Amino acid sequence: MHTVAVLALDDVIPSDLAMPVDAFARTQLPGGRDAYRVRVCAAEPEVDAGAFTLRAPYDLGGLADADTVIVPGVHDPSAPVRDDVLDALRAAADAGTRIASICVGTFVLAEAGLLKGLRATTHWYAAGQLAEAYPDVTVDPDVLYVDNGQILTSAGAAAGLDLCLHMIRRDYGSLVAAEAARASVVPLEREGGQAQFIGTLPPATPRGTALEPLLAWLDENAARDLALDDIAGHAGLSSRTLLRRFREQTGTTPLQWLHRARVRRAQHLLETTEHPVERIAAQVGFGSPTAFRDRFKRIAGVSPQAYRRAFAGVRA
Structure with a gap:
């Protein structure tokens, strides 16, 4: 035995x-x-x-x-x-x-x-x-x-x-x-891995750094159609300088941070509403439902539908 x-x-x-x-x-x-x-x-x-x-x-x-x-x-x-x-x-x-x-x-x-x-x-x-x-x-x-x-x-x-x-x-x-x-x-x-459980948490914000106000602004404006130049313009930096500082202080890029903020907001909507996936995609700032589904699965590890089945009503 x-x-x-x-x-x-x-x-x-x-x-x-x-x-x-x-x-x-x-x-x-x-x-x-x-x-x-x-x-x-x-x-x-x-x-x-x-x-x-x-x-x-x-x-x-x-x-x-x-x-x-x-x-x-x-x-x-x-x-x-x-x-x-x-x-x-x-x-x-x-x-x-x-x-x-x-x-x-x-x-x-x-x-x-x-x-x-x-x-x-x-x-x-x-x-x-x-x-x-x-x-x-x-x-x-x-x-x-x-x-x-x-x-x-x-x-x-x-x-x-x-x-x-x-x-x-x-x-x-x-x-x-x-x-x-x-x-x-x-x-x-x-289905999926740990990512579906950790994705609901905000990214770790480096406190007391020059980027902290920008990160807060990104979270508040995640649903907007933002490009790298828009983010750099708000920060008052060139795109190249922004990319360098962002990676130094967060370990990622501005657009990757933005995608995670959008997915985090989508997770909340999937948990607490019955909105169709297409509507949620538009609400959180993705240009198309296909792009939303692809990005969501890449970050959360499961599809939006699978995430909703697992977590709908968990925080209600």
Whole structure:
């Protein structure tokens, strides 16, 4: 039987720990046999989980003979990781064990050196922090999970379940994975990636910089038909100077910023109104519904219709 070891670290996020335990423990093969043996392992018998303390039945030795090791996230991903934990993960990796992280558990894998030269993801909120702390890791903040074969990483919260279902399908096929998804009352595959969840937030505005008033003006006038020359004229700069300063201070271009502001406004309208997509395209400043659909999917990761199905009424 395939053994899954879930590593419980101090300050573990309880849902990150419970979700893989539940997903794997109740997966069954045709005929009703259990597909997995699940162990919760920890460096110490008692683990601080914030609102409560949990007792782990297995120590770090439980990672040595596991077929899969799952590393849930902790509340502070920058917190130091015990040497014995890192050593146990490296030993498991050297033995060929499959290792996967949930949410910011990616930081633990990176600290152990298991993600060097690999593509990885984590919760969108911590993606920038991960990329800065571990420049040898290629961080993709837009996807729900990344499968590198032996090493896998997932984004935050529900994306961990997406990853678990993906691993179940790898192990036992689509039929077993579909039944596991049905038991969890989720689709086997979700449309889109993290981008559909982070797109509703405004871009990070560099406070106290010369561009701050211009960025506010762009948000207020996003529905207007603005070209680069219009934006540069409002800023009192040449187009070339504006492009250089904008990229230095925001990491993007004025028009890309404008497109994101328009998509953000469109997301709000898709969530809170029943306006047709064509009307929303015009309301937020896109010249045609086709251009709107293309840009929306590029930024949000899903079509406007799919976004509306997922989020309509969420904030009502």
